[in-house]
Amino acid sequence: MSDISKLTELRKLMLDMERSVGLQDLSSAERDIYYAATELSEAHGGVTTTYLLKHMLVADVSRPTFFRALKSLVGKGYLAPSENSGRGQYTVKTPK
Amino acid sequence: MKLPALARDTLVVSLAYLLAIFATFEVVIPVQDIFFPVFASHASLLFLPSGVRVLSAWLLGWRSVVALAPGVFLAFFYVAGIRALEPSRIFAILIAITVPAATFHAFQLLRWNIAPQPDQRPCWPCVMGAGIVISILSSVLTNYALGSPSNDYLAYFIGDFFGLLFLMMGLMFAFRAMRRRGL
Numbered sequence: 007m008s009d010i011s012k013l014t015e016l017r018k019l020m021l022d023m024e025r026s027v028g029l030q031d032l033s034s035a036e037r038d039i040y041y042a043a044t045e046l047s048e049a050h051g052g053v054t055t056t057y058l059l060k061h062m063l064v065a066d067v068s069r070p071t072f073f074r075a076l077k078s079l080v081g082k083g084y085l086a087p088s089e090n091s092g093r094g095q096y097t098v099k100t101p102k
Numbered sequence: 103m104k105l106p107a108l109a110r111d112t113l114v115v116s117l118a119y120l121l122a123i124f125a126t127f128e129v130v131i132p133v134q135d136i137f138f139p140v141f142a143s144h145a146s147l148l149f150l151p152s153g154v155r156v157l158s159a160w161l162l163g164w165r166s167v168v169a170l171a172p173g174v175f176l177a178f179f180y181v182a183g184i185r186a187l188e189p190s191r192i193f194a195i196l197i198a199i200t201v202p203a204a205t206f207h208a209f210q211l212l213r214w215n216i217a218p219q220p221d222q223r224p225c226w227p228c229v230m231g232a233g234i235v236i237s238i239l240s241s242v243l244t245n246y247a248l249g250s251p252s253n254d255y256l257a258y259f260i261g262d263f264f265g266l267l268f269l270m271m272g273l274m275f276a277f278r279a280m281r282r283r284g285l
Contacts (some may be wrong), residue, residue, distance in 0.1 A: 013163050015218035020274040023226040031276070038223070053269060064220030 014048045031082070035075040037061040040084050040098075043068040053085070056095040103190025108168060115158045115166065116173030122150035122269070123177040145254055149261035151177065152240070156233040159202030161218060170199045193247040197240060205236045230266065238264035 011046045018041055024030045025037055031039060042061035043053045050057070055076070059062055062074060080096070088095035105113070130148045138147070151206075158166040168205075174195050185191060206217060209232060218226040241258035250258075268283035 012218075013218075015161060015224065015279050016157070016273070018228050019218070019224040019229065020270070020277045022224045023270060024273045024278060026226065027274075029274075041223065047282060063223065 011045075011049070014045055017044060031085070033075065033078075035067050035071050036079055036082075036084075038067060039072065039075050040079060043079075043085060043096065043098050052088065053096045053098065055096075108165060111158075111162055111165060111169045112172060115154065115162070115169035116171075116176070118158075119151050119154045119170060119173030121179075122154050122265075123173075123180060126150050126265075132182065145257035146261045147257065147264060148268055149258075149265035150269050152233070152237065152265035153232060155198065155202045155240075156229065156236055156266050157208050157269070157273075159236075160216070160229055160232070160254075162203075163206065163217060164203045166203050167270035171195075174198045190247050190249065194244045195229050197243045197247065201240050201243065205232060205239065215263050222270040226270065230270075236265060237266070 021030065021037075021041065021044070025032060039058060042058055042063045046057050046061065058076075059061070059072065067075070067100045076085070080087065083099055085096040086099050087093075088097050114156055126146050126149055130150070131146050147284060151174075155166075155170060158169055161268060162169055175186070178191055182188075182191060186195075214228075216225060216232060218224060237259050240262060241255050245255050247281055
């Protein structure tokens with residue numbers, strides 16, 4: 007496991023804790039997409055819808071739920087459409 | 103020059119362990135002595151290094167034994183001085199560095215693999231559960247090795263458990279703050 011992935015795993019664990027103690031208002035689909043986006047973002051420096059759909063954590067999420075959750079994550083400020091890249095690209099954010 | 107991964111892990115984990123030791127002995131125990139002056143045991147009821155041990159074993163597996171070794175030895179030296187080289191304390195050092203990794207490995211053998219993996223959801227209550235087992239084993243074995251009085255067994259367990267819980271909560275808020283600053 008690389009240094010980045012160790013840090014990512016630790017961050018994922020803490021995100022799970024945040025959600026359990028009620029500091030995160032995400033549904034399970036939103037949470038899984040956000041975990042996947044966090045992993046992809048730290049590994050590749052960006053997130054695309056295509057890569058998100060291929061991620062193991064998102065495999066069980068149906069397409070309509072995926073796109074609804076993606077839209078909701080953008081609405082809640084967890085993800086933001088990338089300004090520099092094309093359509094379907096996102097950056098991971100944290101809502102204020 | 104780039105350090106090998108194990109050397110980097112050892113540096114980070116041992117430094118984290120020493121920081122947690124300083125915080126425990128220089129802040130937590132003096133505060134504990136003010137609020138619980140009649141508490142008979144000298145053990146900390148909030149032993150943060152326990153959290154470092156559990157999380158490093160969760161992240162690194164058996165590599166945590168090497169990563170923790172310098173930090174744990176220096177911590178014993180800081181607390182006990184040259185008596186850290188006594189056989190009972192050497193045994194306690196070995197317990198401190200091997201029990202967490204051995205416990206996670208035992209869980210894996212029992213088909214309960216909670217080790218972190220990409221593409222898998224984390225489970226913080228599982229890590230806490232493992233932390234409780236590690237606390238019990240460490241408390242019993244360490245106090246047996248050191249020949250401590252019976253009330254130390256419970257104090258060590260409480261300290262280890264709350265140490266892990268508070269460290270995880272601290273990390274949770276630290277990561278949250280980092281994300282809010284775009285780090």
